[in-house]
Amino acid sequence: xxxxxxxxxxxxxxxxxxxxxxxxxxxxxxxxxxxxxxxxxxxxxxxxxxxxxxxxxxxxxxxxxxxxxxxxxxxxxxxxxxxxxxxxxxxxxxxxxxxxxxxxxxxxxxxxxxxxxxxxxxxxxxxxxxxxxxxxxxxxxxxxxxxxxxxxxxxxxxxxxxxxxxxxxxxxxxxxxxxxxxxxxxxxxxxxxxxxxxxxxxxxxxxxxxxxxxxxxxxxxxxxxxxxxxxxxxxxxxxxxxxxxxxxxxxxxxxxxxxxxxxxxxxxxxxxxxxxxxxxxxxxxxxxxxxxxxxxxxxxxxxxxxxxxxxxxxxxxxxxxxxxxxxxxxxxxxxxxxxxxxx
Amino acid sequence: xxxxxxxxxxxxxxxxxxxxxxxxxxxxxxxxxxxxxxxxxxxxxxxxxxxxxxxxxxxxxxxxxxxxxxxxxxxxxxxxxxxxxxxxxxxxxxxxxxxxxxxxxxxxxxxxxxxxxxxxxxxxxxxxxxxxxxxxxxxxxxxxxxxxxxxxxxxxxxxxxxxxxxxxxxxxxxxxxxxxxxxxxxxxxxxxxxxxxxxxxxxxxxxxxxxxxxxxxxxxxxxxxxxxxxxxxxxxxxxxxxxxxxxxxxxxxxxxxxxxxxxxxxxxxxxxxxxxxxxxxxxxxxxxxxxxxxxxxxxxxxxxxxxxxxxxxxxxxxxx
Numbered sequence: 001x002x003x004x005x006x007x008x009x010x011x012x013x014x015x016x017x018x019x020x021x022x023x024x025x026x027x028x029x030x031x032x033x034x035x036x037x038x039x040x041x042x043x044x045x046x047x048x049x050x051x052x053x054x055x056x057x058x059x060x061x062x063x064x065x066x067x068x069x070x071x072x073x074x075x076x077x078x079x080x081x082x083x084x085x086x087x088x089x090x091x092x093x094x095x096x097x098x099x100x101x102x103x104x105x106x107x108x109x110x111x112x113x114x115x116x117x118x119x120x121x122x123x124x125x126x127x128x129x130x131x132x133x134x135x136x137x138x139x140x141x142x143x144x145x146x147x148x149x150x151x152x153x154x155x156x157x158x159x160x161x162x163x164x165x166x167x168x169x170x171x172x173x174x175x176x177x178x179x180x181x182x183x184x185x186x187x188x189x190x191x192x193x194x195x196x197x198x199x200x201x202x203x204x205x206x207x208x209x210x211x212x213x214x215x216x217x218x219x220x221x222x223x224x225x226x227x228x229x230x231x232x233x234x235x236x237x238x239x240x241x242x243x244x245x246x247x248x249x250x251x252x253x254x255x256x257x258x259x260x261x262x263x264x265x266x267x268x269x270x271x272x273x274x275x276x277x278x279x280x281x282x283x284x285x286x287x288x289x290x291x292x293x294x295x296x297x298x299x300x301x302x303x304x305x306x307x308x309x310x311x312x313x314x315x316x317x318x319x320x321x322x323x324x325x326x327x328x329x330x331x332x333x334x335x336x337x338x339x340x341x342x343x
Numbered sequence: 344x345x346x347x348x349x350x351x352x353x354x355x356x357x358x359x360x361x362x363x364x365x366x367x368x369x370x371x372x373x374x375x376x377x378x379x380x381x382x383x384x385x386x387x388x389x390x391x392x393x394x395x396x397x398x399x400x401x402x403x404x405x406x407x408x409x410x411x412x413x414x415x416x417x418x419x420x421x422x423x424x425x426x427x428x429x430x431x432x433x434x435x436x437x438x439x440x441x442x443x444x445x446x447x448x449x450x451x452x453x454x455x456x457x458x459x460x461x462x463x464x465x466x467x468x469x470x471x472x473x474x475x476x477x478x479x480x481x482x483x484x485x486x487x488x489x490x491x492x493x494x495x496x497x498x499x500x501x502x503x504x505x506x507x508x509x510x511x512x513x514x515x516x517x518x519x520x521x522x523x524x525x526x527x528x529x530x531x532x533x534x535x536x537x538x539x540x541x542x543x544x545x546x547x548x549x550x551x552x553x554x555x556x557x558x559x560x561x562x563x564x565x566x567x568x569x570x571x572x573x574x575x576x577x578x579x580x581x582x583x584x585x586x587x588x589x590x591x592x593x594x595x596x597x598x599x600x601x602x603x604x605x606x607x608x609x610x611x612x613x614x615x616x617x618x619x620x621x622x623x624x625x626x627x628x629x630x631x632x633x634x635x636x637x638x639x640x641x642x643x644x645x646x647x648x649x650x651x652x653x654x655x656x657x658x659x660x661x662x663x
Binding site: 173176177180181182183184185186188189190191192193275278279282283284285298301302304307308314317318320321324325328 | 371
């Protein structure tokens with residue numbers, strides 16, 4: 001595969017995934033907290049075109065569910081009634097990208113039919129809906145934390161590389177401290193230093209701050225390396241000789257040379273930090289119910305009966321793979337393209 | 344020798360800095376173990392204050408750090424409020440379990456990765472190498488959590504493996520042979536899980552180090568002399584490629600320890616991970632500090648070990 005194709009493929013995949021998550025309200029058929037208590041752990045709903053009598057329907061439809069007489073606690077398909085699937089249906093209200101109120105959903109089954117693309121959880125909440133809304137939390141956490149880390153890395157790395165001397169020594173020794181701790185333990189330590197029981201959005205901000213603050217050392221090291229070589233380039237030395245100030249030199253000549261490293265680092269750090277959020281939440285140290293996140297979607301798998309009986313509870317975890325794949329592909333392609341320092 | 348002394352001193356300083364840093368971080372945490380007691384109407388405020396002063400929580404920071412550092416040197420590593428005992432004895436058994444698990448997993452991962460990496464580098468560009476590259480990148484994108492959960496599912500569904508713990512009940516009465524078998528069966532899943540998670544990165548690094556070694560001029564010269572391929576690979580190229588791999592061994596301790604936390608929680612392995620998560624949730628600060636310290640000791644020790652190995656294997660470093 002050509003590098004250009006790889007990069008574009010990764011970018012398109014990323015744009016699609018992020019669009020899906022950003023407009024979760026539109027793509028998801030239900031609200032993120034909507035429960036259907038009668039249908040806990042319903043299996044993924046199959047979309048049909050041909051009904052039980054062999055008649056073809058141009059409009060796709062779904063069947064309802066009834067209690068399975070053979071196995072208590074599970075459901076069987078009730079093929080007596082069909083519920084057609086409609087597009088652009090009116091449903092629960094939400095805000096488009098968090099701003100404009102709307103209540104149009106991309107698809108939905110005629111009530112009382114229900115459409116659970118990835119099945120439902122123990123409260124009968126649609127897993128697909130929760131996956132999309134959970135992405136808002138997890139991806140935002142990953143993106144903002146990565147931006148924070150890289151920003152800190154740029155500041156520290158630029159100062160250390162540009163000024164050298166004792167500043168460099170102090171900053172890089174501090175970085176060594178952060179690199180010398182296994183990152184998950186460090187993450188735990190910082191998380192332990194913060195309050196446990198606060199409002200959900202505060203937990204979310206705390207998580208971002210923790211993850212972002214813990215990871216600054218690696219980007220700082222890489223950026224310091226680039227700055228070290230960048231400030232010795234002839235045109236930078238010439239600009240300095242013409243009397244350019246440090247701030248001007250950094251902004252105009254040195255930092256632009258680090259863009260490649262910054263982009264690659266972002267692409268590498270985002271999936272890592274999404275995973276960090278998922279792990280913390282999975283272990284009960286992140287955001288909690290009712291706020292969905294990719295970590296809390298997986299947390300129910302810690303119970304053996306969920307793990308062994310309901311295979312569709314694994315689907316959200318499996319859907320993380322394309323997200324990570326897209327980011328790694330982008331990082332890979334960027335790295336090749338920009339010929340930056342390999343990790 | 345000066346090289347080694349410098350490395351050891353550096354490691355010591357680093358550990359001292361980490362101890363101060365993590366202690367300060369955890370001491371500045373809002374809320375403490377006794378806050379939950381304040382909510383209990385049957386515990387008077389005087390009792391809570393008494394407990395606080397008993398454990399020295401109302402003393403200034405340097406004093407507390409001094410006390411703590413002293414107890415670390417004694418081997419107590421502070422006092423656990425929720426276990427009502429010094430942290431040290433709590434820690435050693437769990438640290439042993441974590442170390443056992445991670446070292447077996449490390450061994451497994453390297454034993455699998457080295458032959459594959461070498462083979463892949465020797466067949467660079469052919470379909471075998473491509474398939475290997477593809478499968479390692481595919482494995483890289485699978486989240487650790489998912490790997491561990493799938494292994495747990497395997498244990499729950501098939502019943503071939505225990506779903507958690509390190510020994511079965513009634514372990515003390517087993518014969519020696521069944522004791523060994525019991526522990527091995529308990530080790531299988533967590534160790535395989537950890538190996539699977541760290542393995543793809545290792546293969547990639549080994550491959551790239553070998554490719555670099557194989558493309559260097561002295562290998563071409565050796566090939567020109569008609570030295571057989573196997574001998575060329577193992578006797579000539581592998582030692583030349585070993586330097587970055589030894590450093591990688593030091594670094595991989597960190598990845599292994601982090602992944603180990605997750606696997607320990609999921610498979611209820613009696614190691615440091617579950618202890619730490621519990622301690623964070625109950626605000627048992629000294630346990631958290633001790634686990635963080637211990638994990639960084641492991642990591643620093645891993646890097647030090649890599650330095651020593653480099654010193655032994657590479658004459659260039661000895662000359663410097």
